[in-house]
Amino acid sequence: MTPTEPLPARGPAAPAAVRPPLPVKMVIAGGFGVGKTTAVGAISEIEPLTTEASITEVAAGVDDLTHTPRKTTTTVAMDFGCLTIDPTLKLYLFGTPGQERFGFMWDDIVEGAVGGLVIVDTRRLDDCYAAVDYFEHKGIPFAVAVNAFDGRVEHSMEEVRWALNVSAGVPVVVFDARQRGSVRDALLVVLELALARTER
Amino acid sequence: MADGIPPPGPDPVGPAPAVRPYLVTAGRVADAASVRALPVETQVVATAEGLDALGRLSFEQHDIVAACRLPQSIAELAARLRLHLNVVRVLAEDLREEGRLAVYVPDAEATRDASVLRRVIDGLRAVPDSPRGTE
Numbered sequence: 001m002t003p004t005e006p007l008p009a010r011g012p013a014a015p016a017a018v019r020p021p022l023p024v025k026m027v028i029a030g031g032f033g034v035g036k037t038t039a040v041g042a043i044s045e046i047e048p049l050t051t052e053a054s055i056t057e058v059a060a061g062v063d064d065l066t067h068t069p070r071k072t073t074t075t076v077a078m079d080f081g082c083l084t085i086d087p088t089l090k091l092y093l094f095g096t097p098g099q100e101r102f103g104f105m106w107d108d109i110v111e112g113a114v115g116g117l118v119i120v121d122t123r124r125l126d127d128c129y130a131a132v133d134y135f136e137h138k139g140i141p142f143a144v145a146v147n148a149f150d151g152r153v154e155h156s157m158e159e160v161r162w163a164l165n166v167s168a169g170v171p172v173v174v175f176d177a178r179q180r181g182s183v184r185d186a187l188l189v190v191l192e193l194a195l196a197r198t199e200r
Numbered sequence: 201m202a203d204g205i206p207p208p209g210p211d212p213v214g215p216a217p218a219v220r221p222y223l224v225t226a227g228r229v230a231d232a233a234s235v236r237a238l239p240v241e242t243q244v245v246a247t248a249e250g251l252d253a254l255g256r257l258s259f260e261q262h263d264i265v266a267a268c269r270l271p272q273s274i275a276e277l278a279a280r281l282r283l284h285l286n287v288v289r290v291l292a293e294d295l296r297e298e299g300r301l302a303v304y305v306p307d308a309e310a311t312r313d314a315s316v317l318r319r320v321i322d323g324l325r326a327v328p329d330s331p332r333g334t335e
Contacts, residue, residue: 018245018270018271019245019271020243020244020245020271020272020304021243021271022306022310022311022316023241023242023243023273023306023311024311024316024317024320025239025240025241025306025311043327049275049276049279049280050279051275051278051279051284051285052278052284052285053240053284053285054284054285054286075284078275078285080240080275080279082273082276083323083324083327085319085320085323085324086319086323089316089319089320089323091320091323091324092240092241092273092275094240094241094275108240109240111239111308112239112241112306112308112311114311114312114317114320179329179330180327180328180329180330181327181328181329181330184324184325184327184329187324188321188324188325191317191320191321191324192321194312194317195314195317195318195321198312198313198314198317199314
């Protein structure tokens with residue numbers, strides 16, 4: 001199988017010396033300070049990197065005159081990491097930036113992702129609504145991962161599921177963003193969901 | 201006045217570059233359809249021709265080709281060179297047109313293929329609980 005094809009070169013033909021791996025992208029979403037970068041760092045083979053990316057923010061209200069959402073493009077810091085599966089396959093984990101007060105569009109970052117993980121702090125459930133809505137709207141397979149800060153979870157999974165109003169097919173798991181094995185297992189839940197969709 | 205006083209707390213992206221980002225792209229931004237289409241995980245790698253031309257390239261173009269001796273994503277490239285993602289998108293496109301960079305745009309259908317997902321799942325399952333070298 002040819003995993004990726006280079007864009008047609010308009011300049012003189014010049015093959016790359018090394019064939020790159022097929023990148024498989026997953027997105028880690030959730031409110032500010034919920035453990036996105038911690039989770040990326042727990043599983044990434046490199047220290048999480050930060051780059052500046054653009055996101056389109058949609059203001060919470062609408063313009064009274066035009067009834068269209070006000071959109072602004074904002075530069076935000078985005079953290080990400082990666083994990084080499086084998087020389088031909090590499091998993092990329094991108095943490096979504098964003099402010100909770102706004103709806104936001106991460107299409108620039110999320111396009112092509114195989115799945116998403118929405119990290120939730122049960123003390124601040126509101127912070128993850130935007131991420132849940134986003135993945136549901138986009139039809140991207142995702143799971144909700146409740147970050148057990150200090151090994152404690154304030155609410156039962158049933159309460160979290162009820163509060164977030166997620167569909168029955170969306171897995172809700174408890175995990176510890178600091179533990180590699182725990183992050184691995186949460187990502188596996190998302191990947192199994194994505195795989196199940198291909199077999200439907 | 202706050203001038204000269206560093207902001208409180210760590211700065212996650214480091215100091216701002218002395219040159220404003222879009223100066224290096226002559227004001228062009230990555231909003232053309234072709235450039236916009238470059239996902240953040242797009243793999244880029246220098247061509248033999250690009251490496252041969254290193255001595256004749258300047259500034260960011262030189263840095264990008266030099267950093268791409270090994271394949272990497274445009275997101276990694278942007279982070280390591282401290283350039284805005286959209287600046288890297290524009291410059292990568294330029295270098296591709298000049299034959300100095302091979303740009304591998306991931307095929308969304310290929311990554312959602314069941315066999316690819318199974319390989320990622322198997323690979324991830326093999327990851328040990330704790331990082332190597334600790335505990």
